[in-house]
Amino acid sequence: MPLLNNIGALTYALEQEMEKDKSVVVYGEDAGLEGGVFRATKGLQEKFGEKRVFDTPLAEAGIVGSAVGMAINGLKPVVEIQFSGFMLPAYNQIVAHVARMRNRSRSRYKLPMVIRMPYGGGVRSPEHHSESPETLFAHIPGLKVVIPSTPYDTKGLLLSAIREEDPVIFMEPKRIYRAFKQEVPEEDYTIPIGKAKVVKKGEDITVVAWGALVREASKAIKTLEEKEGISVELIDLRTISPIDKETIIESVKKTGRFLVVHEAVKSFGPGAELISIVNEGAFLYLEAPPSRVTGLDVTVPLPKSEHFFMVDERRIMDKIKELVKY
Amino acid sequence: MYKFKFADIGEGIHEGKLLKWMFDVGDEVKDGDTLFLVETDKVNAEIPSPVDGVIKKLLAEEGDTIHVGDVVVEIDDGEESESLEEKSEKKGETRKETIDEGKDMAGVVGELEVGEDVLESSDENEGKEEITSKKKSLATPVARKLAKDLGIDINSISGSGANGRVMKEDIYKASEMKEKSDQKDDSKGNNKKSYIKDIDIPKIKIDGEVERVKVSKMRKTIAENMVLSKSVIPHASSMDDFDVSELVEFRKEQKEIADKQGIKLTYMPFIIKAITLALKEYPILNSSYDMENEEIILKKYYNIGIAVDTPEGLMVPVVKNADRKGILEISKEMNDLIEKSQNRTIGLENLRGGTFSITNYGAVGSTYGVPVIKYPEAAILGIGRITKKPVVKDGEIVIRDIVPISLSIDHRIIDGADAGRFLNKVKEYLQDPMLLLLS
Numbered sequence: 101m102p103l104l105n106n107i108g109a110l111t112y113a114l115e116q117e118m119e120k121d122k123s124v125v126v127y128g129e130d131a132g133l134e135g136g137v138f139r140a141t142k143g144l145q146e147k148f149g150e151k152r153v154f155d156t157p158l159a160e161a162g163i164v165g166s167a168v169g170m171a172i173n174g175l176k177p178v179v180e181i182q183f184s185g186f187m188l189p190a191y192n193q194i195v196a197h198v199a200r201m202r203n204r205s206r207s208r209y210k211l212p213m214v215i216r217m218p219y220g221g222g223v224r225s226p227e228h229h230s231e232s233p234e235t236l237f238a239h240i241p242g243l244k245v246v247i248p249s250t251p252y253d254t255k256g257l258l259l260s261a262i263r264e265e266d267p268v269i270f271m272e273p274k275r276i277y278r279a280f281k282q283e284v285p286e287e288d289y290t291i292p293i294g295k296a297k298v299v300k301k302g303e304d305i306t307v308v309a310w311g312a313l314v315r316e317a318s319k320a321i322k323t324l325e326e327k328e329g330i331s332v333e334l335i336d337l338r339t340i341s342p343i344d345k346e347t348i349i350e351s352v353k354k355t356g357r358f359l360v361v362h363e364a365v366k367s368f369g370p371g372a373e374l375i376s377i378v379n380e381g382a383f384l385y386l387e388a389p390p391s392r393v394t395g396l397d398v399t400v401p402l403p404k405s406e407h408f409f410m411v412d413e414r415r416i417m418d419k420i421k422e423l424v425k426y
Numbered sequence: 427m428y429k430f431k432f433a434d435i436g437e438g439i440h441e442g443k444l445l446k447w448m449f450d451v452g453d454e455v456k457d458g459d460t461l462f463l464v465e466t467d468k469v470n471a472e473i474p475s476p477v478d479g480v481i482k483k484l485l486a487e488e489g490d491t492i493h494v495g496d497v498v499v500e501i502d503d504g505e506e507s508e509s510l511e512e513k514s515e516k517k518g519e520t521r522k523e524t525i526d527e528g529k530d531m532a533g534v535v536g537e538l539e540v541g542e543d544v545l546e547s548s549d550e551n552e553g554k555e556e557i558t559s560k561k562k563s564l565a566t567p568v569a570r571k572l573a574k575d576l577g578i579d580i581n582s583i584s585g586s587g588a589n590g591r592v593m594k595e596d597i598y599k600a601s602e603m604k605e606k607s608d609q610k611d612d613s614k615g616n617n618k619k620s621y622i623k624d625i626d627i628p629k630i631k632i633d634g635e636v637e638r639v640k641v642s643k644m645r646k647t648i649a650e651n652m653v654l655s656k657s658v659i660p661h662a663s664s665m666d667d668f669d670v671s672e673l674v675e676f677r678k679e680q681k682e683i684a685d686k687q688g689i690k691l692t693y694m695p696f697i698i699k700a701i702t703l704a705l706k707e708y709p710i711l712n713s714s715y716d717m718e719n720e721e722i723i724l725k726k727y728y729n730i731g732i733a734v735d736t737p738e739g740l741m742v743p744v745v746k747n748a749d750r751k752g753i754l755e756i757s758k759e760m761n762d763l764i765e766k767s768q769n770r771t772i773g774l775e776n777l778r779g780g781t782f783s784i785t786n787y788g789a790v791g792s793t794y795g796v797p798v799i800k801y802p803e804a805a806i807l808g809i810g811r812i813t814k815k816p817v818v819k820d821g822e823i824v825i826r827d828i829v830p831i832s833l834s835i836d837h838r839i840i841d842g843a844d845a846g847r848f849l850n851k852v853k854e855y856l857q858d859p860m861l862l863l864l865s
Contacts, residue, residue, distance in 0.1 A: 103544060138538075224476060225536035252548035278538050282545040356562055384564040384591060403474050403536075404458025 101283045106276055109251035109284050110140040110216075113258040114178065116288070118148050121176065124262060126153045128163055128180030128216075137182045138218060138277055160190035164215060168197050171213040176262055184219035184271065185228035191236070198267045199242030210265040214258070218274035219247075220312055220363050221395075222410050224403035231400060232311075232364035237269045238341035238373075244268045244293055245340040249314040251282040253338060256291030264293065271340075273311035280315075296344035298351065302333035304424050305357035308348060308374060310337040313361050313411055320416035330424050340370055348374065349381035356387035357423050361416055366394040388426035393419045428477045428503040430461065432492045433536065441493045442466040449481045461499060464492070476537060479503035565592040575723075576601040602774060644738045655801045662837040663796050664845040668853050669819075670812060671827040676859040684754060693812070694732065695756040697784060699862050700855035701807060702728045702749040705782060708848040712781050714802040715839045722839055731780035731800060732760060734767040735790065741767040742800055744780040753862070788812065788829065797834050804840060807852070808832040829856075 104112060118124045126141055126148075132155040135142025145153040156163050160181055167177035181187045187194075194215070201211045221230030237245045246261055246268055248254040254272075261268035291297075299314065300321070309317040314336045321332040333351050337343070352358045358378045360371040371392035378390045393415050401409050432442070442464040449455055460472040479501040486498045563581045565573070569592055573580040576597060583600045585592035641649070673696060684691035705712040705728055714723045728749040731742040743763035745756055766772035782803055787795045788811035797808035810830035817826045831852070835845045855861050 105541075223536035223538055224474075226471060229536065250545055250548060252545075275539065279541045280543040280545050281541075283547045353562065384566060385562055386567055387570060389567075402458070403476065 101285055103281045104251045104284045105278045105281050106248070106251050106254050106272065107138060107140055107278055108281075109254035110258060110272070111142060111144070112284060113255040113262075114141060114144060115147065117259055117262050118144065118152065120288075121262075123174060124152070124176045124178060125170065126178050126180070127156055129156055129158055129182050131155060131180045136180055138274065140216070140272075141180065160187055161193050164190040164193040164198060167213045167215070168193065168201065168211065171211045171267075172201070172209045176212045176214075178214040178216060178262060181215060181217040183229050184217045184233050185231050187215075187217055187233070190215075194237070194243070194267075194269075195240055199240045202266060203242060211267045212262075212265050214261045214264075214268050214270050216270045216272060218277070219271045220273045220275055221400050221406060222275040222312065222363075224406065227399075227402070230406070232362070232395065234271055234340045235364060235368060235370050237271075238370060242266070243341060245271065246293055246338065247271045247273065247311045247340060248338065249273065249276070249309075249311055249336050251280075251284050253291055253297075253336075255284050256289055257293065257338065259288070260290040260293050263290065268293065271311070275312040276315060291338070294339045294342045294344055296338055296347045297336045298347065299334040299336050300332070302331040302355065304331045304355055305359060305420055306333045306335060306348070306351040306355045307359045307361060307416070307420065308335045308337055309361040310340065311363065313363055316411060316413050317361050317416055320413045320420065323413070324417055324420055328421065330420060332420065343374065343377060345377050345381060348377060352378050352382040352390075353385045356385050357426075358382075358386075358390040359416075359419055359423060360390075360392045361394075361411060362392070363395050363411055365397050366392065367397050369394055388423045391419060391423060427482065427505065428479060428501045429497045430476070430499045430501060432464070432473070432494055432496050432498050441491055442471075444486050444488055444490050444492050444498070445470065446488055447484060451481050451484060453481050455479060455481060455501060475501065477501055477503040563592045564590060569594055569597060573597045573600075578604060598775070602778075605778075642738060648739050651801065652798055655798050658801060659799050660837045661796075661799060661834050662842065662845070663832055663834045664842060664849055665794075665830065665832045666849055666853065667815075668829050668831055668856050669817065669826045670829050670856055673856055673859045674812065674827045680753070684757065687754065689754055689758050690761055691754070691757050693809075694760060694784070694786060695753045696856065696859060696862060697807075697809065697852075698730050698732075698745060698748050698756050698760070699753055700852050701730060701782060701784065703855060703862070704848055704851035706749065707851055708844060710840055710844060711805045711835070711848050713804045713839065715804065715836060725781045727781065729779050729781045731783035731803075732763070733783060733785035733797075734764050736768045736770070738770065741772070741777065742780065742783055743767050743772055743776050744778065746779065782806070784809065794830055795832055797832060799834050799836060804836040805845070805848075806834050808834070 102112065114126060118126070126144055128136065130137055131141045132145040132150065132153050135144070141153060163179050163181065167179050170177045181190065198211060198213070201209050219234070220232050234245055234247065237243050244264065244266060246257050248257045258270060261270050299318070307317050307321065317334055321334055324330045324332060333355055335347060335351060358375070360374045362369060362371050364370060371394055375390040375392065393411055395411065396409050398409065400406065445463040445465050447462050448460050455461065455475045455478065457475060457478050459475050461475045462473050464471055464473055481499065482502045483500040485500070486492050486496070492498055563583060563585060565580055565585070570580055572594055578597055578600050580592055580597070583592050583596050584590065585596050587593045673693065677691060677693060677696065681691045709724050710722070712725050712728060714725070716723050727747060729744045729746045730748045731744045734741050734743060743766070745759055745763065748756055751759070763772065763776060766776070780800060780803060783800045783806045785795070785797045785806060786809045788809050791811055793810040793813070795808045795810065797806045799806045808831070810832070812827050812829045814825050815828040816823050817828065819826065831849065833845055833849050
């Protein structure tokens with residue numbers, strides 16, 4: 101079984117699916133010859149040729165718009181946007197066409213396409229390279245939004261995304277692209293979109309995280325369990341839209357406390373939606389106010405100050421302790 | 427030594443023109459300081475230093491074209507000069523670098539962690555093992571808070587609401603039952619009241635004729651409560667004379683109105699009202715000292731206890747939420763509580779939950795007193811008899827209606843100055859009763 105990091109798992113999943121399904125095409129800025137800005141598509145052009153793996157001009161709207169046409173006509177485009185900060189020129193295409201095509205055509209046209217993009221901070225990037233804009237997609241009906249946190253999940257979720265009949269925004273936490281490795285099975289397996297994973301059972305509080313913050317939350321939880329004896333249930337959301345309400349509510353009914361951890365800015369962020377779900381579904385079980393630890397309501401700072409913005413183990417630990425003592 | 431490589435600053439560029447160095451060799455740089463300016467075909471960008479250190483070597487000159495992955499400056503950051511790979515292998519650390527895993531790997535924006543840590547193999551059944559967890563009751567947060575305040579485990583109550591929801595009434599009921607069982611334990615002498623047993627009480631010598639009267643249950647309870655109060659709370663008292671001539675006049679006027687409604691109007695409701703207003707300004711007097719948790723419990727509700735003399739002994743019924751009631755409403759409720767206390771028909775719920783008490787020994791003709799605080803409250807106000815007295819007012823000796831007031835405080839949490847300020851506030855209201863109507 102190969103030991104891969106998240107980038108390796110992406111490449112592996114793409115390669116396997118392209119072999120299996122001739123309708124899958126991969127393209128984006130530098131996605132062909134270079135293998136993408138982070139090398140996620142490295143070697144694919146060599147293997148599958150320039151017709152299936154190719155470079156595009158620097159034109160996000162064109163990348164996404166052309167994928168709509170391809171998907172309607174029987175291909176399965178998996179396009180790469182270099183950074184989530186640069187997807188805005190494509191946002192009109194995503195909202196006006198990608199998300200609505202099935203509705204607009206009363207299901208005559210399905211839209212099997214995946215838009216991949218690295219997101220998130222913590223890598224000392226320049227401006228426009230650190231945002232976490234998952235809410236911008238999750239707020240639009242008709243889009244599925246998926247964020248993996250481990251190599252195993254990356255492959256399983258990407259295969260599900262490519263096989264979906266509807267468009268999937270596949271957001272990749274760049275900070276953990278190469279941060280760790282995991283065994284990724286050779287065989288074909290998928291992880292269902294819309295289903296969260298209970299990473300660890302616990303009794304005192306439910307913590308929901310996704311992407312790079314699953315790792316931060318895990319570190320915080322380990323320390324708390326060892327030093328404070330607090331038993332935490334950790335859920336990796338995996339899919340930001342649609343949210344797996346059932347798993348979250350069931351967990352909060354058991355623990356009575358809820359904390360959501362995300363890197364996106366606080367106001368109108370995904371945490372607000374999750375807290376509402378908990379209030380609506382588990383109100384009578386709550387022992388403390390459902391809470392959130394998030395990025396700050398500012399533009400992500402440049403490297404010198406980025407650490408003030410980032411959610412870290414300490415902030416998560418402090419909040420968990422506060423809620424358990426509430 | 428930190429070897430700084432020019433990284434792709436976005437959009438997959440491969441090279442740029444070094445426009446300007448911001449430092450010279452020997453200069454100190456801080457993490458985040460701009461090292462140099464670079465011009466690409468799209469942008470002019472400031473490139474920040476990723477480390478603190480001293481510039482050792484500039485490997486490109488202004489005007490040079492630099493390529494992604496080129497080392498352009500060496501910064502002495504105090505680290506030994508060994509390759510990052512050696513370092514990370516040696517320490518088993520995660521290394522941070524602009525990705526350059528072989529010649530065909532171009533740089534990327536920023537710095538990615540490159541780690542060799544291996545996560546546990548994923549198992550879709552992870553986290554599926556059941557933990558037998560404690561039964562959780564259904565309750566609103568407000569009910570949970572009430573249970574917490576009353577020291578009741580809400581999960582031990584079976585609720586009377588929809589789907590077994592625990593209602594506030596259920597919690598009050600559970601609290602009463604708990605108190606009863608606590609009292610049972612007390613009578614067995616095996617709980618916190620043991621402090622009474624710890625005192626070595628000398629035997630009473632009798633030097634003449636006596637009659638022995640069996641102490642009633644109620645008298646026993648009063649005695650225990652008094653000992654508890656005086657043993658636990660360090661009392662201090664503050665006293666003053668209030669000129670209540672205006673209040674006497676005002677009450678005379680209002681008495682007729684009250685009589686028509688069948689309400690007997692005494693001075694007490696005015697005093698209760700004045701106290702609740704003053705408590706809002708000095709919340710420490712409406713609190714309890716929780717020694718066990720080392721916390722002061724500031725109560726946001728105002729339940730005023732009134733000491734009532736009954737044939738069986740002292741009882742303290744409580745006017746609940748006095749701050750939300752008018753003078754006549756308080757009057758009516760208070761008269762009702764006094765009557766029920768004296769008939770012994772009062773329910774336990776009317777004798778609980780006080781946050782501050784008043785004792786009116788003036789009613790039986792006493793002038794001065796030092797009242798005992800009702801545990802776990804923080805203060806009690808004693809009221810003497812109103813008498814006409816000569817006082818100096820505006821340089822003249824005049825006859826005024828004077829009432830002596832005595833305030834006892836829990837000196838652990840209330841200082842004399844606070845007590846004085848609180849009394850002055852009560853005085854303000856009672857000397858000018860119109861203020862009570864305006865508040």
